[in-house]
Amino acid sequence: MSDTPVQTSATVLTVRQVQDYHAMTLVAPAIAERFRPGQFVALAVGGEHTSRLVRRCFGVHEVKSDYGGTVELVFADTEPGTAWLAGRRSRDQIDLVGPLGRPFRLPRDPVSCLLVGGGPGGAAVFALADTLLRRGCQVHFVLGGASAKQVFGSRMAQRIGDSATVATEDGSMGERGTVRDVLPRVIEETGTDVVYGCGPTGLLRSVTQVASDFGLPSQVSVEEFLQRTGACGIGVCMTCMLPLHGDDGVTRMVRACADGPVLRGDRVRWGDLGTIPFDALGAPRVLNLSEGGAQ
């Protein structure tokens, strides 16, 4: 087993509609055996002579040992590239690079873990849940979405989790409200030691805030930000940059793909996403005459 990612032509096993999303299973043994929860894969879309050059990055929902090793992805059909993916059929080939990025850090002791998921990216918490359960951790789920059709995996969460709470904004499943509304109660009831989050940036921000309020460590996957801003997935294009506090107190612009996608929630400057904070390393400086006016 090696840490380095591979590029492989993967065979599509199944593509199926799950609520508002698509779930795709690909045969990719080399990626399945290297995968650790939190990592993602980067797919080329449009076939051999594609005019779409950006790799689409998705977290892995689960890996299985069938057919030598499969990976399952969950994605929303939001643009022509993902529409192409949703239109794939069994036995089609897709160029896949992975596993990429830093995985979730796992607790050394069998502690109580709260896994928060939202949107299609929330599917990635299930790979993590598998690993945590095998380590004897308690796994509690909180899943959220605008409506029932946007909550992925609620049944699976109920089956494998020690508890599962669902919050939808329209009340069509579980409690009416947002994840943020139910988090404090669930943290108290389950005696959470650590919080993990996967999903839209707004959700991750609330997860981090609530965890901090309770003095809990949070680890979040910024895969959705990566999907929106990135182009390569492997760390060369430098487009998925977000501001992160370092141990030394200096804010640096880091890559969501290669330095993430899993980051310590309290280190991400959520309010400054999509900007270069003025105090970040290398931020544009105003003309300073005492420094000779350079730059």
Added chain:
Amino acid sequence: MSDRVRTTLGGLELSNAVMTASGCGGTGRELAQFFDLTRLGAFVTTSVMPQARAGRPTPRVTETPSGLLTAMGLPGPGIETFLEHDLPWLIEQDVRTIVSVAGNSVQEYGDLARRLRNVPGVAAIEVNIACPNAEDRGRMFAWHPSAAASVVRAVRDHARPGVPVFAKLAPDVTDIVTIALACVDAGADGLTLINTMEAMAIDTDTLRPALTGVSGGLSGPAVRPLAVRCVYQVHAALPRTPIIGVGGIATGLDALEFVLAGASAVAVGTALFHDPGAVPRVQRELDEALAARRIDRLADAVGLAHKPAGYVPPQVRPQEPEKERT
């Protein structure tokens, strides 16, 4: 790897004519996960500037038909960190390294060349002149022959003699040949053609420019015909100046097109984002394409498109027995 794709760029001997394009290969460490970087003709670094720069806010990239539109704002660690962390790693891995430099004034370019003067392992310097000139209302050096020439002269004057200096030109100028001539007159040992072309996309959902930088640089196969035209015109005017062809190369045949137009080497850029294994693949395909056309040396194909049909390049190889031709 066969000798067929060996090449010479001015005084620089490369075991392979295919390299990475500036700004597309990260620090090298990322691509090293996918292939052995010593297989590269050369690794061209991301443009290094005097200071660390965070660049522009996201979104910095948007997908366009067969292309990418990027407005990065020249992010990078600055020369200090580059010399401390990035360059030593490349040299340690035995990777031929061409350092790309960028500045906001003529003086900054000269200073960067001076910093690199006594650094071992710098195979060549590429001057990225597609930078706003802070001393000229932020207009690009690459747009004016005199501004381009003054930057090249500053780098040539301060760089170590014997280390070739390449000027990387922008394609969106009235007459690229004039700029090429000015750069060569100013001491450029070769030219890299082309940089990205300024372009724009508007997001029809937000109803605003797709990039924070408003306009950006267009790259990828969409600009390839433009790049081939630039290489062809410049090679016609300056047949003895070595050219590194860049612009939308994704296959061996794309690379061959640039060679036929007059490039002695090629660099793969945007394709690396799409396919991390693009360079070794292009190398293999170029090798096969040359072999299939019974061209024994890449040098024999350089600028061949300028010759009349049926022209056979002179074969001077006294030490080798005649190759069988069927």
